[in-house]
Amino acid sequence: MFLLIGILTAAFMEYMLHRYYLHHPNHSHITHHHKIFKDNYEDPNQQIKDIISSPGYIFTSSLLSLIVTIFFLMMNQQTAYWIYIWAIFYLLWLEGIHYLFHSPKKIWIEKTALFQSLKHHHHLHHIHFKINYGIGSTFFDYILRTKLK
Numbered sequence: 497m498f499l500l501i502g503i504l505t506a507a508f509m510e511y512m513l514h515r516y517y518l519h520h521p522n523h524s525h526i527t528h529h530h531k532i533f534k535d536n537y538e539d540p541n542q543q544i545k546d547i548i549s550s551p552g553y554i555f556t557s558s559l560l561s562l563i564v565t566i567f568f569l570m571m572n573q574q575t576a577y578w579i580y581i582w583a584i585f586y587l588l589w590l591e592g593i594h595y596l597f598h599s600p601k602k603i604w605i606e607k608t609a610l611f612q613s614l615k616h617h618h619h620l621h622h623i624h625f626k627i628n629y630g631i632g633s634t635f636f637d638y639i640l641r642t643k644l645k
């Protein structure tokens with residue numbers, strides 16, 4: 497249960513930030529899209545800084561999840577604690593797999609069906625931009641109707 501709430505919180509933050517903040521025309525995330533397009537979607541020599549979000553951005557996302565956590569803190573300390581741990585785990589998961597999408601390292605996780613389906617989901621985002629905002633999960637793209645298969 498904690499796992500689900502924590503992950504859903506972080507996935508919702510991820511979706512909202514990506515859709516409404518990162519895709520603002522002036523944001524440097526647009527550079528990520530320009531540098532990585534159809535031809536070099538997968539390239540082991542890709543620069544890590546062109547893929548991974550900035551420390552400031554990761555920190556801000558974790559703070560946003562913390563706001564939700566504080567809400568749960570008012571009900572139960574233990575619950576809030578675990579929710580936040582899973583939210584942070586989700587942030588690391590999404591940055592990690594995003595890196596591997598663009599810079600494959602041939603490790604076991606890349607062979608899993610989950611990884612492959614998320615990778616395909618994100619590939620379409622690099623082509624069409626205004627769909628498939630979720631990276632670590634596809635849940636909110638379904639809910640908010642931005643999912644393209």
Ligand SMILES: [Zn+2]
Pocket residue numbers: 514518519525529621
């Ligand atoms: Zn994007």
Ligand SMILES: [Zn+2]
Pocket residue numbers: 528532594598618622
């Ligand atoms: Zn990408």
